[in-house]
Amino acid sequence: MGTVQDDRTARARVRDAALELFAAHGEDRVTMRQVAELAGVSPALVVHHFGSKAGLREAVVEHVRTWMDELFDLSADTGLAEDLQASEWSSIGEMLQQALPEGSPVIPYLRRLLMTGDPVATQLLREWHRRTVEIFRAWDAAGKLIAGPDPQTRAAMAMSSDLGTLLLADHWQQILGFDPLRGEGLARWADEAMRFYGAILPPPDTGKDSAIGARPPSPEEAS
Structure with missing residues (x-):
């Protein structure tokens, strides 16, 4: 037994x-x-x-939800934002590679789920967007990121880019000749991403209003 x-x-x-x-x-x-x-x-x-198969599907979705929640928990650390500011991608790369083991079916599953228009995909995306907005606001309060006047939309734009990397990684590998999620390919992708995200990442050891794209001071702050 x-x-x-x-x-x-x-x-x-x-x-x-x-x-x-x-x-x-x-x-x-x-x-x-x-x-x-x-x-x-x-x-x-x-x-x-x-x-039933419905119960099995529910267990798979919950497993993917837990995986993404753990990734968000790691991302919520403002130390990660400091690494982003300093262009220190080693710890971020290690986190991503640990979260995405070689051959993991999570990304192909998410790709298929999101592309089918399944209501479960919308529910997951809604949860992940809420977490992203929370992280953006926390990082903004810590002076590590500029959430901007519309953090909901800014978070959605960032998620579109990040999810696009995950869901299109196989295609980009064929087109670009390197894997944007692993090894030297991740470093190359991240280097260009730093330039892309420069508008919302304040330079290290400076006030966030000095960065490109910073919001202007409010009348109360100006006075």
């Missing part, structure tokens, strides 16, 4: 198998039996853990 730990491991294997198959083929074309075969378990065990 298996232990509780064995049971949890089997559940994670099934979830990961579903994530891989959903990413590769789309949820509609994947059966519970295929998931069971890839996970190395019986179809009955898949039903035992998740009840």
Whole structure:
């Protein structure tokens, strides 16, 4: 008889198998039996853990949500903003490479989910946008970033760029000849991103109003 730990491991294997198959083929074309075969378990065990394909899908979405939340938790550290200001990409690159292990199906799954117009994708994007606005405002308060007069829209623009990098990385690798998410390719991409984002990143050790794109002082501040 298996232990509780064995049971949890089997559940994670099934979830990961579903994530891989959903990413590769789309949820509609994947059966519970295929998931069971890839996970190395019986179809009955898949039903035992998740009840139905809808339950399995819910577990996959929650896994992706947790992964992104952890990435946001790391990004919320103002020390990361200081690295951005100083163009110190080593720690940021390590964070990204740790969050995106080689061959991870998370990005292909997100790509497919976002492109289908699935309401779940909109829900996830709404949550991630809220977190991004919170981080922008926190970094602005710490003098590490210029959130601007419309942080909601600025955050959406930044997310469009960042998500575009994640979702189009395979295509950019073929077009540019380097992977924008790994190794020297990440450093090259990040170097140009620093120029691109220069308008909202104050130079180190200076007031944020001296940066390009800084908001003008309010009448109260001017007086």
